[in-house]
Amino acid sequence: MKTLSELQIAASLDPIQLEPVSRLDLIKYAGASGDYNPIHTIDEAASEAGLSGIIAHGMWTMGNLSKLFSPFLEEGFVQDYTIRFARMVYLNDVITLKANLVEKAGEVFTFKVAAENQDGKVVISGVIKFKLY
Template structure:
């Protein structure tokens, strides 16, 4: 596996495709997040709100973007995360997560990130700043 810090601008992390979104995923997320809005779990309530059906929590999708960086936890951490919601995620959607290096500096890297549904439509777009762990000894 390539070290994250060796990637240059324009290079991509390996994409991650999530399993199809299930109602159980959303029920578990509702419990973990405290967001019990019924448009995320109950079809009838979603339809009353003018939606075609249950939609995933936006933050569920956003949180999944962090999976792109999980293989690199020994190299650093996500320092900053900003996104825009571009579309809704429905039950059974297959979401693929992408990250492209925008810049690679000595202490941090920036990435353009997105999540696309199975139709190739971006449902999230944003930026991640990844802070590198310095490997040199620190003296005081």
């Protein structure tokens, strides 16, 4: 496997396309995270909140996105991870995770990261600073 330290500016990590978002994904995340806000799991609660359907936890998408970096944990770790939540993620959305290297400063590699939906719209975006050992 390619090492992260070999990457050049403007290079991308291999993107990951997730399976369509399912209710079970969100029930599992609710259980694992302790976030039981019903707008993420129960149709009636979502519609009472004025939503067209249940939406993914923003933190579910953010949690997914950092797995682009898990293969490189022998080389370094996620030192900084900043995300802005831009759009809602609905059931059956197909999310693609992306990371692009924008800066190398000594041991710290800065990536622009984003998750996009099937329409190419950014749902979350931000920065990961990966610190090499």
